[in-house]
Amino acid sequence: MLFPLVMGVLIGAFLIFFVFLAVLAFAPDIAQMINPSVVDILKNVGGPVAAGFGGAIAGAVCSYVFQKKNEKERETKADISTIHKTSVHLLMQLNELYSIKKHNIFPSLGHQARFLDISKIPSNPSVTDRVDPRIIDIALSVKEVGVIDTIYLAEARYRACFENFTNRNSSLDEYRASVKAVGVCREGGHSLHDLYEIVGEGQLIALYVMTEQMIEVLDEALQTLSEAMALVNQIVDKKYKGFGVLSLKMDLNSGEEYLTKTVAPFFDIEGLRAYLRRGKNG
Missing domain, CATH: 1.20.1330 (f41 fragment of flagellin, N-terminal domain)
Structure with missing residues (x-):
């Protein structure tokens, strides 16, 4: 139960982060309200890092789902x-x-x-x-x-x-x-x-x-x-x-x-x- 909960929280956090980046990219008025250096860091550093972590999380989730499916099949056969x-x-x-x-x-x-x-x-x-x-x-x-x-x-x-x-x-x-x-x-x-x-x-x-x-x-x-x-x-x-x-x-x-x-x-x-x-x- 703990693994799905943690994965859900992390996936939600990364989705919020990418939505925030999308808002900054397509809403200049909002971007102007934030320090340009912070925006650059978020785009140039935070974005790639978040994408890497997001890929790792997605892989972990897929592996977990696949493992649970195999366990369910083994349990059914047993x-x-x-x-x-x-x-x-x-x-x-x-x-x-x-x-x-x-x-x-x-x-x-x-x-x-x-x-x-x-x-x-x-x-x-x-x-x-x-x-x-x-x-x-x-x-x-x-x-x-x-x-x-x-x-x-x-x-x-x-x-x-x-x-x-x-x-x-x-x-x-x-x-x-x-x-x-x-x-x-x-x-x-x-x-x-x-x-x-x-x-x-x-x-x-x-x-x-x-x-x-x-x-x-x-x-x-x-x-x-x-x-x-x-x-x-x-x-x-x-x-x-x-x-x-x-x-x-x-x-x-x-x-x-x-x-x-x-x-x-x-x-x-x-x-x-x-x-x-x-x-x-x-």
């Missing part, structure tokens, strides 16, 4: 790069969870005991880096404050999914170990009532609760990631409309069902508990 990287980041997370739901969970949703039928899920996220914090300033520049909360909520839910996968895998391992400990080799060949007698109510209910919580968190993460991507695309449309900046979108025409809320299980928790106990009581 902002666009950050937006694209954020979109790719979110898209990778969305694709990973989308694939897990499609291949690991969706085939078991119609099973009466889906909490047992769903196999172990990979528990290490493929996207380990964090979203670029620069996206915060970009969102604020277009007054899209909501996108910041949504992006970071999506990040948190994405990581929570894998914490849930890990916990559920551990619970499933404990259940399988309990089944194997009593000499049962094929757990899939037994009814829920048989498994109730083998491992008891506690492990089955715990695995049920953990599985359904895992599915709920997965659904929330998929929804939030989709919303975050849509909001990032809105930033592109709002900040760079007409500049030919591309927005990244996921083609969901053939797989929208994997992003919608998962259907309710065959049993709710009380229904499962009653079903297991009814089998025991005969």
